[in-house]
Amino acid sequence: MAIVFKGAAAIVTGGASGIGQSIVRALAARGARVVVADIDGEGAEAEASALRAKGCEAVAKTVDVTDAGAVERLVAGVEKRWGQLDFLFNNAGVIYVGELLDMDDDAWQRCIDINLWGVINGVRAAYPRMARQGSGCIVNTGSIAGLGPAPGFTIYAATKHAVVGLSQSLRGEARKYGVQVNVLCPGFVSTPMVTNASYARMDGAAAAASMRKRGVFTEPDLVAADLMQGIERDTPVIVTPATARLAMSILRYAPFTGEIFSGKFMEAIRGFRTRK
Ligand SMILES: NC(=O)c1ccc[n+]([C@@H]2O[C@H](COP(=O)([O-])OP(=O)(O)OC[C@H]3O[C@@H](n4cnc5c(N)ncnc54)[C@H](O)[C@@H]3O)[C@@H](O)[C@H]2O)c1
Numbered sequence: 001m002a003i004v005f006k007g008a009a010a011i012v013t014g015g016a017s018g019i020g021q022s023i024v025r026a027l028a029a030r031g032a033r034v035v036v037a038d039i040d041g042e043g044a045e046a047e048a049s050a051l052r053a054k055g056c057e058a059v060a061k062t063v064d065v066t067d068a069g070a071v072e073r074l075v076a077g078v079e080k081r082w083g084q085l086d087f088l089f090n091n092a093g094v095i096y097v098g099e100l101l102d103m104d105d106d107a108w109q110r111c112i113d114i115n116l117w118g119v120i121n122g123v124r125a126a127y128p129r130m131a132r133q134g135s136g137c138i139v140n141t142g143s144i145a146g147l148g149p150a151p152g153f154t155i156y157a158a159t160k161h162a163v164v165g166l167s168q169s170l171r172g173e174a175r176k177y178g179v180q181v182n183v184l185c186p187g188f189v190s191t192p193m194v195t196n197a198s199y200a201r202m203d204g205a206a207a208a209a210s211m212r213k214r215g216v217f218t219e220p221d222l223v224a225a226d227l228m229q230g231i232e233r234d235t236p237v238i239v240t241p242a243t244a245r246l247a248m249s250i251l252r253y254a255p256f257t258g259e260i261f262s263g264k265f266m267e268a269i270r271g272f273r274t275r276k
Pocket residue numbers: 013014015016017018019020037038039040043063064065066091092093094095114141142143144185186187188189190191192193194196
């Protein structure tokens with residue numbers, strides 16, 4: 001499928017912050033019409049109005065991606081407004097950090113609802129429309145935690161592995177109908193997510209500070225730039241930045257390195273565990 005951003009109609013979920021916000025800006029800079037969709041309606045409106053002030057076509061929608069009906073209305077609304085839907089970025093997500101033994105039912109439910117059902121709801125609303133159109137591109141945000149082990153992020157990793165599997169499999173089905181499917185798998189990115197993470201029985205502030213100090217973080221604008229290139233090249237799994245690509249290549253050819261790294265990471269996480 002020939003990728004044309006100029007004049008395209010795009011939806012970005014989780015578009016008010018972090019990676020989603022950078023995707024919104026990258027699309028707008030390439031001349032796309034963008035819906036900034038987020039549960040944070042104020043943040044979405046702030047982003048959309050800032051883009052409109054620069055002459056871009058952008059609208060904000062307050063949407064909870066766990067609400068299938070709301071996602072359906074979001075997608076139908078874009079089709080009605082702009083006559084088509086060219087891009088859907090299923091990007092909204094949350095993370096739960098800590099020992100699995102400390103996670104309650106709510107952590108499982110909420111993480112799966114947002115990270116996996118949020119993507120499913122987007123796919124179920126957009127894919128049939130794009131298939132009928134004979135064109136379109138669905139980009140789901142996974143993570144490198146969806147490509148290998150991520151102890152300390154076990155529930156999150158389960159959702160991201162599912163997102164990668166869904167994306168790679170749908171890709172094989174959708175090609176016949178002219179629909180492109182890609183999955184974005186970033187390493188650590190400097191966004192509010194680390195601060196906003198749900199830390200189970202942990203000193204979250206100290207853990208976040210330590211992760212920021214020790215982790216190799218990339219900027220969300222660089223992720224969005226790599227993503228745009230990956231979409232144009234139709235790279236099935238877009239791993240970014242280069243350090244994450246290197247780590248994933250090493251993991252593929254020497255899986256024991258994942259055990260060593262993740263063991264050390266888990267010990268660091270346990271260092272911030274609190275007693276009740
Ligand atoms: N930051 C990282 O290190 C990193 C690494 C790999 C993958 N990711 C993934 O990138 C995506 C974006 O994360 P980010 O780092 O930009 O985080 P972020 O917290 O900056 O942004 C997430 C956005 O999603 C929105 N959101 C949360 N729940 C929602 C819901 N139910 N409905 C609609 N919107 C909702 C939030 O309001 C927020 O604007 C997520 O899927 C995340 O898992 C992040």
